[in-house]
Amino acid sequence: MLNQRTRIILALLVIIALTFTILDLRGGKGPFSSVRSVVSSALGGVQVAASVIVSPIIGVGSWWGTWGDQRVRIAELESQNATLQDSLVRSAEDRARADALDQLLRVAGVGRYRIVPAEVIAVEPAQDFTWTVTIDAGRDDGLLANMTVINGQGLIGRILSTTKTTATVVLIVDTSSAVGARVAGTEEIGILSGTGRQDSLEFQTLDPLATLKPGQALVTFGSRSGRPYAPGIPIGEVVDVSGTAGQLTRIATIRPFADVSTLTVVGVVIRPPRADPRDSVLPTPPASSNFAPDETSTAGGIDDGASPAPTPSKKPEKETAAKPVPAPAASAGATADGGSN
Amino acid sequence: MWIRQTVFCASIIIFAVMLQLTLLSRLGLPGATPDLVVVCVVALALAYGPVTGAVVGFAAGLTLGFTPPAGGVIGIQALVFLVIGFLTGAVIDPRDRTVPILVGMVGLSTGAAALAYALILAAFGSNQVSWEEVPTLVLTSSLYGLLLAPIVVPTISWLVRRITPETEI
Numbered sequence: 064m065l066n067q068r069t070r071i072i073l074a075l076l077v078i079i080a081l082t083f084t085i086l087d088l089r090g091g092k093g094p095f096s097s098v099r100s101v102v103s104s105a106l107g108g109v110q111v112a113a114s115v116i117v118s119p120i121i122g123v124g125s126w127w128g129t130w131g132d133q134r135v136r137i138a139e140l141e142s143q144n145a146t147l148q149d150s151l152v153r154s155a156e157d158r159a160r161a162d163a164l165d166q167l168l169r170v171a172g173v174g175r176y177r178i179v180p181a182e183v184i185a186v187e188p189a190q191d192f193t194w195t196v197t198i199d200a201g202r203d204d205g206l207l208a209n210m211t212v213i214n215g216q217g218l219i220g221r222i223l224s225t226t227k228t229t230a231t232v233v234l235i236v237d238t239s240s241a242v243g244a245r246v247a248g249t250e251e252i253g254i255l256s257g258t259g260r261q262d263s264l265e266f267q268t269l270d271p272l273a274t275l276k277p278g279q280a281l282v283t284f285g286s287r288s289g290r291p292y293a294p295g296i297p298i299g300e301v302v303d304v305s306g307t308a309g310q311l312t313r314i315a316t317i318r319p320f321a322d323v324s325t326l327t328v329v330g331v332v333i334r335p336p337r338a339d340p341r342d343s344v345l346p347t348p349p350a351s352s353n354f355a356p357d358e359t360s361t362a363g364g365i366d367d368g369a370s371p372a373p374t375p376s377k378k379p380e381k382e383t384a385a386k387p388v389p390a391p392a393a394s395a396g397a398t399a400d401g402g403s404n
Numbered sequence: 405m406w407i408r409q410t411v412f413c414a415s416i417i418i419f420a421v422m423l424q425l426t427l428l429s430r431l432g433l434p435g436a437t438p439d440l441v442v443v444c445v446v447a448l449a450l451a452y453g454p455v456t457g458a459v460v461g462f463a464a465g466l467t468l469g470f471t472p473p474a475g476g477v478i479g480i481q482a483l484v485f486l487v488i489g490f491l492t493g494a495v496i497d498p499r500d501r502t503v504p505i506l507v508g509m510v511g512l513s514t515g516a517a518a519l520a521y522a523l524i525l526a527a528f529g530s531n532q533v534s535w536e537e538v539p540t541l542v543l544t545s546s547l548y549g550l551l552l553a554p555i556v557v558p559t560i561s562w563l564v565r566r567i568t569p570e571t572e573i
Contacts, residue, residue, distance in 0.1 A: 083479030113426040188437035
């Protein structure tokens, strides 16, 4: 059944596919970046149009839960329908979008980031193990590669590449993502890397003696001239700490503030603030008793960059240490009530 | 005849790719994204046989690789879809095209595509694969394939009969 011609065609296609794979995996810009950008430019417009058409049914996955009780849903929809007719032009979708924009503007206003708002128009399938999305703003809107992308909850990722009208964003949960982060209210800094899972990131402090506990928030440390990451953007909070103080590496699990699986409105930071906004962008600045009170200053703080580090006398903190540590003084205190907040 | 067949296959593939990237991957369904492209490749391979199936699979894989957001590795999907298209066309005897076999074939293909992508990516030395998620992705991918098959396969074979009636199905 396989004649000569068929065999040649198949072998040729397999060889081409393998060659492409090897070339693409070599990393760097690779020979395909130009092809990708051509296809992006060609299909970007189609994607924008398709996105407009499909936008009302995005997030249909969250309806699963209510399928059990159709009657409640129908009654709900009927009352909602009436409300919508009453409340005239503003549809529910518009309101959600306005809320998202409001939150985004709050973050941008408090942190003094100059942003360009954009909407997510395409998402990479989950089985490709990469977390990238396409947004509907590009070079024409002033976007460049390596700009920070945020939404109303916090950091989303950075721009990987741009076309005239669209841009590709690599999200912070992608395995290739690494963000310099600072624990809010302290001077502890470290590297935050994506794990490929949408609800957890890995944070490794540079100081092995650093004390971390669940509930502490992380903000971006900021890069030189604000690219790829502008300073002071909320990222997420510590949910779990593994490894003990004094060990060579301490890894904390971080839950990002932003839900990267249902992104709609995002903002691209096209100019970082002149002064590091420190912790002022966080929805609830660290007001825990462990920290100096002046860290709680909120909105409008232009440059509280000079706020002092927490006083060392308050150092003996609750540790989430799994096993007792012999030496380091910092964690010699109570090991019992860690993780209470 | 083959011009019409090529245009038809190309439109189906582009439509499927656009639908998959702009709609299906954004529905927020649990687990994998419904792999409409694989389902279409299988359906076209069933209609036109192994060689066309392989070529269509190859082209679909490359299209999916190059279309933004284009996060995957170019070539792997082309290879996987090529094999799926060829095997589907070769394995299924035109005489036993019963509904359960066709639907099962699609479910098997979508699951296998997810698994094969992970395996090939890992075989080339990439550390992007998170193995603890692979079983979930493979299972949900086949499940979505099973759900899509009864809609997509009959639609495409109906279109095949309308657009290229000289094809013997």
